[in-house]
Amino acid sequence: MFDIGISTFLETTPHPKTGAPISHAERLRNAVEEIVLADQVGLDVYGVGEHHRADYAASAPALVLAAAATQTKRIRLSSAVTVLSSDDPVRVYQDFATVDGLSNGRAEIMAGRGSFIESFPLFGQNLDDYDELFEQNLELLLHIRENEKVNWRGGHRPAISNRGVYPRAVQEPLPVWIASGGNPESAVRAGMLGLPIVFAIIGGMPERFAPLVNLYKQAAAKAGHDPSKLQIATHSHGFLADSTEEAADLFFPYNQAQMNTIGRERGWPHYDRAAYDNARSLRGALYVGDPEYVAEKIVLLHKNLGLTRFFHHVDIGSMPHREVLRSIELLGTKVAPIVRKELERTAANA
Template sequence: MEIGISTFLEATPHPVTGERVNHAERLRHAVEEIVVADQAGLDVYGIGEHHRSDYAGSAPAVVLAAAASMTERIRLTSAVTVLSSDDPVRVYQEFATLDGISNGRAEIMAGRGSFIESFPLFGYDLEHYDALFEEKLELLLKVRASEKVTWRGGHRPAIHNLGVYPRAVQHPLPVWIASGGNPESAARAGMLGLPIAFAIIGGMPERFAPLVELYKRAAAKAGHDVNKLHIATHSHGFVADTTEAAAEAFFLPTQAQMNVIGRERGWGQPYDRDTYDAARSLRGALYVGDPEYVAEKIVLLRKNLGVTRFFLHVNVGTMPHREVLRAIELLGTKVAPIVHRELARIEGSE
């Protein structure tokens, strides 16, 4: 069971003071977070790609590379790369470069993108949303499989027996499929035998169990060893020394950011304290509390979904940097050991 951090490099105004972390400062904070996560013993750190003013993460591979030479063991991944609006050859080159700098610790998490700003920015038509992802995923997997590539599609110029360099240290370079709960994405990942990451930011995580089963059935039907599949989840949360402190620190930034997104997407119902507190319950999708409580929720997630990796998304809205670093430290030094001990006890007795 791997445990790590995910972030979109939030740079939103603080809901109380109105102070805004500028993009340059947020990027430097991210490098420090990765170093602290590595020192705390966490397994992975992921940065999501976005192209809007309230996030600084438009180039995840660059930020991850900045921390690669300052860390020793932590894996470094996008969370996610919006593959539909990017060039798969360039994506492979960037993460193969990161893989070389980090000596084999890079990963790509590829998704279609729940935020769509990159499509008009890079000249792509949203009418081709699904077709773009399918085609570009096919090319990315071809590039990672072979130094010389021959390929033809409908949305990108063809490649005729050309080499792609540098080659990654890892062969193959890990590529995950990221999904917000789309059955087609789960089935596609299973058919291809690729690891999958589910974003679970609302409702009860156990409701994703049918998607996990769909993923496994598709993998088995395609001839892949189900026992070797990897499943990750990504959920919002925060760890502090007490559950009360965690709940208070995380509420206002979370409320502010969720209401911004809610207005953009027409969710209608404002995000309030009752919604927040319900999500913090044991079966809810928010992992907010002291180390023991957060660990209990991760163990329950493992029981219900069989996950092999858990991402805690700490910065939903702008949080004080020192509090974020403390949360990362607690996740690595307190939460993860509890989870590992409890899973060893439970699964060792089965």
């Protein structure tokens, strides 16, 4: 089975032409409509990322997913990511166990250290403890999902002595993925724990992540896990329309505005049309085009990295909601069937 789904951070970046942002309230309501549509058109998963700044609306992904849980039937509902370093693992488990109950066993947690750091001072965490906080919080989260009564002691949180954590998830265990932007240590950690991994690929050539996939599998095998049972996902920006030219022209101004906003904070070079067009080439990291072209890129990605899941991040900035819905519709009704048919054909001929 190969999963295809959507990821979003619920961006509210100002419109590149008018300068007007979408309101947080409207973006949240739009997200629920998008999740319901993704379920209706046969997509497998929808992930909502966590951010704590003015240009994003998703500071509480679990609440957004819960709002859609009872309006959907089969789609899996995931964070993308939960910034576990600055959160309380007890509360994270409770939130997603609640989503799991509301959805009757469709919740997932994607745990990451966070590429944005606003949550650390907001919740009183020291950035000097960035790595240690993640390691300890992940340890506690995994302990909670395996044990109704929790006994735990760590260096950054009060100890827990034989306390129950409720509600319990429908799924046993509640799925926890590790999110990585390309850090080898993250790949090794996920492999040693036997946890599924998601690689964020937003630049360069996705095939360059192959060594990290191998590192992940080697670490898993060394720890006694079966590499053939590991789940590997990627997350990449993209957009779909009826023609590749239409998709490219519609998506560019929003993608450029978003990349340059973040780029100014991180010292990236100016993002122009030439960089954009290069990124949406067959071996590039942007999945922009008509359904046939995007499907071809996903099949190539599967071939190069051995994926079991692909997240398409379609909503950048303040894109028109109707265009986002159309992109989601095309992903589910056109792209997913092409990809699955091709992967089935390849497996049959192997």
